[in-house]
Amino acid sequence: MNPVQRGKLAIAAAAIGVGLLSVTGCGFVNAQQTTHQYSASDGIKADLGQLQLRNILIVASGENEPGRVIGAVFNQSSTDATLTISGANGAQTEIPVKANSETYLNDTADAAILSTAGVIPGGLTPVTIRSGSDSATINVPVVDGTLPEYAKYLPSTPTPTATPTSTSTATSSEAPAAGH
DSSP states (O other): OOHHHHHHHHHHHHHHHHHHHHHHHHHHHSOOGGGOOOOOSSSEEEEETTEEEEEEEEEESSTTSOEEEEEEEEEOSSSOEEEEEEOGGGOEEEEEEOTTEEEEESTTSOOEEESOOSSOTTSEEEEEEEETTEEEEEEEEEEOTTSHHHHTTSOOOOOOOOOOOOOOOOOOOSOOOOOO
């Protein structure tokens, strides 16, 4: 092989190498989505000891209105557990979770209601989750009933009932007109 052929071969090999690098370069520059874990939902996920919380969020019509906690709680232990969720202004709810099972906080379960949501819908409210000696503070999203899938979870607030009051009716003091 003469020096000219070797030079052409080296240039061709370099061009192929650059071409291969450019094809695989997007994996080098951009993060791979399969390695990034996230909650693919409106709610959040959290782990607390043997309890796994998934798609947890609060549905409320306003900041100072009651909020319903929805989502799922999985108990990986062989003993029953109670998950306590404490929110703003002393609001608190407890969720019993059987051993080696799951509890879905939906329309078939007893409602887990906090007396106040803590923030306006669209925000994140810090809540403390506790089970046994394990506890953590997490930021939970608050949504309202704008989306139809959440409207049915809005806690009903008791409407004030009107107290009936007696009103006196005016009586006529006029004498009936004479007929003649």
